[in-house]
Amino acid sequence: NVGYIPFASTFAVFATGRAFEIIRNSICYPKMNVKIAATHAGITVGEDGGSHQSVEDIALMNSLPNMTVIVPADHRETMQAIKAAANYEGPVYLRLGRCNTQDIFNEDYEFKIGKGxxxxxxxxxxxxxxxxxxxxxxxxxxxxxxxxxxxxxxxxxxxxxxxxxxxxxxxxxxxxxxxxxxxxxxxxxxxxx
Structure with missing residues (x-):
């Protein structure tokens, strides 16, 4: 099948640490249209222990050419960021947490890649x-x-x-x-x- 946009998902520490060479050489350098949705990012995965905590994933993804790095703030922004990533041509790293978040944005909010x-x-x-x-x-x-x-x-x-x-x-x-x-x-x- 062709025409599908691949989304890969796992814990952030594994998505970026274990797969760094593949992301670098096979996704970022050739600017492949691959999306990495990394979950359990940061230190809020306390019960999973230090081996599952990721405090360097953004740095790793920032260092790569052609990679877009998105860290949504709430569920509305996350839903829109996923859609924006799917519509964006090129590699995207979506950093997603584990914990529930409070609503920050209302229904009128429009996420745009690259806009604060x-x-x-x-x-x-x-x-x-x-x-x-x-x-x-x-x-x-x-x-x-x-x-x-x-x-x-x-x-x-x-x-x-x-x-x-x-x-x-x-x-x-x-x-x-x-x-x-x-x-x-x-x-x-x-x-x-």
Whole structure:
């Protein structure tokens, strides 16, 4: 059969660690239209132990040519990101967590590859977050507001290609930027920002 778009799925630590050479040589270099939906990403798979935790998967996928890296924040964004990945021509890494997430986006939200979204307005400081940490960033901004600090929260669901414009705008308009991610800052969102 031809015309199908392959989606490969397993735990993030295995999808990226064990299969790195194949992803690099057989998918990314020739820019094959393959999607990797990696589940159980980050450290929220505590009961599975350290061997199943993945804090370097984004860095690995970021380092590859032609790879698009997407880390959705909630179920609505995940559903739209999967559809966007299927419609995108080229390799895509979808990083999916294990835990349930709270709704961040409403039914009107439209996910776009490469576009960040301001989810909370603020002009004092910016919290740039990805994946499940977007909800934590929203909670942090609410706590900061009780202390008179207006924290902007930006969801960067596409790590690569990253939305440089929304980051530069935040750098111009607020006094500082912090990042929040369930990943090592080496090669992840923090490094990209």
């Amino acid at each position: 979204v301001e989810v909370v307005s603020g002009d004092d400081v910016t919290i740039i977050a990805t994946g499940m940490m977007v909800q934590k960033a929203i909670e942090a901004s609410e706590k900061l507001s009780l202390e008179g600090i207006n924290a902007r929260v930006i969801n960067i669901s596409t790590i690569k290609p990253i939305d440089r414009e929304i980051i530069l705008k935040a750098a111009r308009e607020t006094k500082g930027i912090v990042t929040a991610e369930e990943h090592s800052i080496i090669g992840g969102l923090g490094a990209m920002v």
